[in-house]
Amino acid sequence: MNSFGRIFRVSIFGESHGPSVGAVVDGCPPGIPLSEDDFEADLSRRRAGGEGTTKRVEPDLPRLESGVFEGRTTGTPILVRFANTDVDSSAYDSIRFTPRPGHADFAAQHRSGRAADCRGGGHFSGRLTVALVAAGVIAKKVILPARAEAEVTEAGGAKDPGSTAREAAADGDSIGGVVECRVTGLPIGLGEPFFDSAESVIGHLAFAIPGVKAIEFGVGFVSARMRGSAYNDAIVDANGRTATNNAGGLNGGLTNGNEVVFRVAVRPTASIAKPQKTIDLRSGDSATISVAGRHDACIALRVPVILEAVAAIAFADLVLISKAMASQRGKE
């Protein structure tokens, strides 16, 4: 549903064309320095996206409305809120009756009945990821000195995302991409079996990012074609360092002391100018639509900072749980 995490717990609210979007972060330890300025770097990375990203420009001014006092977290819920300002709902009626291929329009109307808010994708819009990035800024502070860094490794099958996206946009089309994230500096043993393996928690959050359709850890799908003698990472020192990192830093769902590495596939932007076939729900007849609006040609370009947020939120929760679980060590 709209919240995730056991201790470090993030709730997301908002719709693309509603008054505001944001996140409530519960379970953040007290005493962490935090101000509205801390959000700017990551928010601008998400906003910029680069060539081939939407012309909708939100100023994305984060308001810290609770849980912070005199520049530090207080240990009570933190509300980060963004007012929506640049809203253009003119395309609304067409969405309602001629659902856009690749979008949630059709399924969302089944879920919510005629009460569905499909304007700009509603709650299913990529706009919501601004809240995820904001929660990630806080999470990144919790996992320090560990750090997450992500980048686009390919887009539309090519290594130069910018020019490939520009080409697709010129055709009224869009492209997908792959984003890779690396997390360094984590303690060994993070992850909570049976269900909360590190892969499970990261995967759960990553698939909340609109457009993500696949995730793999370490060599991922390639592992299916390997033999164990080649796949297994030889352990080379008492800190668990391995000669290779095919497992992406995770064994048995736990961090093993090596860099955590994972990649997601982001499908092409669903909204394209090119004509597409759909159905008119009023008549049941076939229809052809072209989605005008202001859309990214390649949403993968915005995903790196969102994927870092996902990694940071996942490990913030696992780090805090591990602190609780380690609390009896002194008593042994």
Added chain:
Amino acid sequence: MNSFGRIFRVSIFGESHGPSVGAVVDGCPPGIPLSEDDFEADLSRRRAGGEGTTKRVEPDLPRLESGVFEGRTTGTPILVRFANTDVDSSAYDSIRFTPRPGHADFAAQHRSGRAADCRGGGHFSGRLTVALVAAGVIAKKVILPARAEAEVTEAGGAKDPGSTAREAAADGDSIGGVVECRVTGLPIGLGEPFFDSAESVIGHLAFAIPGVKAIEFGVGFVSARMRGSAYNDAIVDANGRTATNNAGGLNGGLTNGNEVVFRVAVRPTASIAKPQKTIDLRSGDSATISVAGRHDACIALRVPVILEAVAAIAFADLVLISKAMASQRGKE
């Protein structure tokens, strides 16, 4: 941690070499016919695995110890328990001090300190999946008339898993594989944004299966190389049927009325007879080990029925939540 699900909630307990493993299933609606015989078909599929699976043979007799009365579920927690009988812990000391590459041994000892139970993988063992399969048997009844079916689509890079696995075993080696699952007959609109997209819930559970390192929905990683005009599935009728199914039956995290399709990559079995490099934690010196024991050459062969369980558990929960959320329909 050890439980998953909001309404249909599964808790898993046990260790490979402890007295028992099993699951407690909470939130199962009352009135569903259920007996110990219902588990046999799926349990034997998991057990059989086929050529290249372990020689450890557990009878896997499920005991329904609560939540069932006169052949029907009562709406109270269901305990399904399996006694462990065929336990051979002789290899224990070597695991403790010379952690096996590709296994959780090293990380688990960091997590639990000297209290870790690494015998046969302990709580991280594939043995635990018997409990997942058992929970899946119950979940499959909850999602009726929807059905999940999975199969191995490749192993070790080849299409014939049996012979490929036999070859690897003869070399004292192991292979990975890919398992694909298809779910038909689901209602439209299942999935709970923002965090509980169908992909999120399935992904979370799938990564709890030991050895799973990747998951993709629909065309998955291939989508990253496509253009939107090719990727988007044209909607062809008022039930949401699409001309293609690149999205794997899921838009915006919700079921869209088409078949749900996903694939996981299973890494090669970590335990192999071939010598591997590790570290002796007592001395800090490099060591070479060969993992004898009774191990599958290809754990992917056992995964289909486990992946079906994962799909069924995920959708059992989402179906029950959707019933709750639909409860106001009559009042509108």
Added chain:
Amino acid sequence: MNSFGRIFRVSIFGESHGPSVGAVVDGCPPGIPLSEDDFEADLSRRRAGGEGTTKRVEPDLPRLESGVFEGRTTGTPILVRFANTDVDSSAYDSIRFTPRPGHADFAAQHRSGRAADCRGGGHFSGRLTVALVAAGVIAKKVILPARAEAEVTEAGGAKDPGSTAREAAADGDSIGGVVECRVTGLPIGLGEPFFDSAESVIGHLAFAIPGVKAIEFGVGFVSARMRGSAYNDAIVDANGRTATNNAGGLNGGLTNGNEVVFRVAVRPTASIAKPQKTIDLRSGDSATISVAGRHDACIALRVPVILEAVAAIAFADLVLISKAMASQRGKE
């Protein structure tokens, strides 16, 4: 922590003297009519309190910032937000160093360290109950046609709360009170064993109201002095109607078809003008303080509408869970 509920899930944020307080309500079914006007009746009941309530007057204008579209809930998270405007933090330093008896000041500083925000009670302030009342307005719609009604049954040991409170206020003192809530029209069988008995869920929420120190169902503490032959409620018809209602409408943690009745004790307002003994944390010396500020003489007077909210939130969740659990009935 800051959220409660399995399906109908309420998260509360804010501090007394921060920019805003509010609630995010997740899991509310789509299609329920809801507008900002719907909140006014209950908010004004909380605000009015009557004689002996604080002079702090917040306009309490609820802003529905997500989850509502064209006058109906959409099935996505609902944010109800209140801007704080009438903030007077002048008494802050004295709170920090000379913790007020009966308040959370001392304990909160241990929990949060020097990061604690104690202005006006911070997150522990009665101000937060405005968010609870707002969530209750939504919950009341979910449980329709069931209804919750509460009233003050005694205050300061007397039946006339107004005059008793006025007297206490004239002395620079405060009084406690008892508030009783009755819920009619509920379906039979609500409650989820083992842990989520109706009493458990209501009790959990009731003790989140600042100042509540006791709760009893039906005859409550009096039952401890009764014999079973007098206590047991004779069942008089096939709808479960009982001749008496000593159990307060709940057997085995489940609604039994009779009116649900419970009472809470609200301690006297902690902030009083009369001098009280505390400690100066800077010097460790004894100190005497008089809490000026603008405080209710009897917070119990505000509690009825808050207690109704608690009852409605509890049963909204239990009703929705029961819908999910009943979903297999047709299949039997």
Added chain:
Amino acid sequence: MNSFGRIFRVSIFGESHGPSVGAVVDGCPPGIPLSEDDFEADLSRRRAGGEGTTKRVEPDLPRLESGVFEGRTTGTPILVRFANTDVDSSAYDSIRFTPRPGHADFAAQHRSGRAADCRGGGHFSGRLTVALVAAGVIAKKVILPARAEAEVTEAGGAKDPGSTAREAAADGDSIGGVVECRVTGLPIGLGEPFFDSAESVIGHLAFAIPGVKAIEFGVGFVSARMRGSAYNDAIVDANGRTATNNAGGLNGGLTNGNEVVFRVAVRPTASIAKPQKTIDLRSGDSATISVAGRHDACIALRVPVILEAVAAIAFADLVLISKAMASQRGKE
């Protein structure tokens, strides 16, 4: 539902007349010494109950079936299981059709339909509290050096529970009672606002004990009749020690460094030999029943050790959460 707790998480399963009852405890830190012998003292206190307790005698042999290795907890889920042996279901049909006043029979059949297992109270039986006591034994170790101690303070309105119960039993009747619990040695600041005040968590668990109908902290209901100047506990030293303890050691939902004190009211045993009015659900006619069976005359006599378990489970979770939340202290 059947599980409770955020980190230290207890799941209860079983029915009075099923094969077994027990608990799965997740989130227990590794390294805590634990053996089956550790349970005997508390289990025998529950079993003994004293005069006026049931003649059903279960040996109550706890089996630790997972989560413990070489005498210490491993940090994975702990299953404690009790086989039911002394089962007498002869009274079953009468329960089904003529529901017992004061019992869950009627409501449980509405919840579960004809699938309800009412034998001996089924999942609603006091038998389940053996699992709560077992989880409490583990929790008591987690909260060390804090300790919980409970006792019966009155029964049937008299101070001598034994003789009062004997008298009632001779009349074919039963009595209620009050049980008080005191917890010493807790750290300051435990409790998680807004919803998880210490009172909320303890209250939630206490109302899961069959028969508990009221709970009060400190002076509880008496506070409603006091003035603030008398109720407020003057702070007398820098450790927060107070001159009185009217608040029962809790301010703002947080432990304040003083003894935590609370009391519950336990209604009289519902099963009595005296004739009682009920309804025959087959005919809709009035009926008179006398509940034979083997029942306690005063279940309050068994509650002290169960209430200690409740207190220990509540604080085990709050202690572990506080460890997580304190984890940033060193970084400030």
